[in-house]
Amino acid sequence: DIVMTxxxxxxxxxxxxxxxxxxRSSQSLVHSDGNTFLSWLQQRPGQPPRLLIxxxxxxxxxxxxxxxxxxxxxxxxxxxxxxxAEDVGVYYCMQATQFPHxxxxxxxxxxx
Amino acid sequence: QLQLHESGPGLVKPSETLSLxxxxxxxxxxxxxxxxxxxRQPPGKGLEWIGSIYYSGSTNYNPSLKSRVTISVDTSKNHxxxxxxxxxxxxxxxxxxxxxxxRAPAYWGQGxxxxxxx
Numbered sequence: 001d002i003v004m005t006x007x008x009x010x011x012x013x014x015x016x017x018x019x020x021x022x023x024r025s026s027q028s029l030v031h032s033d034g035n036t037f038l039s040w041l042q043q044r045p046g047q048p049p050r051l052l053i054x055x056x057x058x059x060x061x062x063x064x065x066x067x068x069x070x071x072x073x074x075x076x077x078x079x080x081x082x083x084x085a086e087d088v089g090v091y092y093c094m095q096a097t098q099f100p101h102x103x104x105x106x107x108x109x110x111x112x
Numbered sequence: 113q114l115q116l117h118e119s120g121p122g123l124v125k126p127s128e129t130l131s132l133x134x135x136x137x138x139x140x141x142x143x144x145x146x147x148x149x150x151x152r153q154p155p156g157k158g159l160e161w162i163g164s165i166y167y168s169g170s171t172n173y174n175p176s177l178k179s180r181v182t183i184s185v186d187t188s189k190n191h192x193x194x195x196x197x198x199x200x201x202x203x204x205x206x207x208x209x210x211x212x213x214x215r216a217p218a219y220w221g222q223g224x225x226x227x228x229x230x
Contacts, residue, residue: 041159048221051216051218055216100173106159
């Protein structure tokens, strides 16, 4: 299985300031078709997860443009340009290049 | 927009079979664009992918659960189902059905808590 490792596991951030979460995979996520199936999910307290970013950097429908994804190969980053109160929750990276699909441990974003 | 809703017993006895159904509305389950899957989350913990199915019936399961898992699709009812046999307390979790496109879990049900206890 591909192991997904996120850092940090907890991120206290001041409102209006940027935030960044890293995700590293134990092997390349480049699929044989040339795509890299790396997604980012947000889970607000008491809610199901929600897709933010797919294929490294594509924002899903309705996701604010303050969220952006980048990276390649085995190293990926989610950035929030200016954190808002509604961004509090746990963020997961997920790979779907190889079965079984696997998730990072989650990064808890909280407001200072 | 697709909407998903999980249904099934909230309490299952150890060694029995957990059975859940995901009803899809707002779109057809007969689509080559999507695949349909299940993800679970033990209380206070992270996410675990259980498996997925295409409308054609082709499946992929997590090897850690493979011998106990069956995912099926009923196109006539526009729903898909999960069966997990020989459950133990370790299978206690919130179970989510999801629709993935392209290989990203784009739509989620609200989730249903299944507790394994006698």
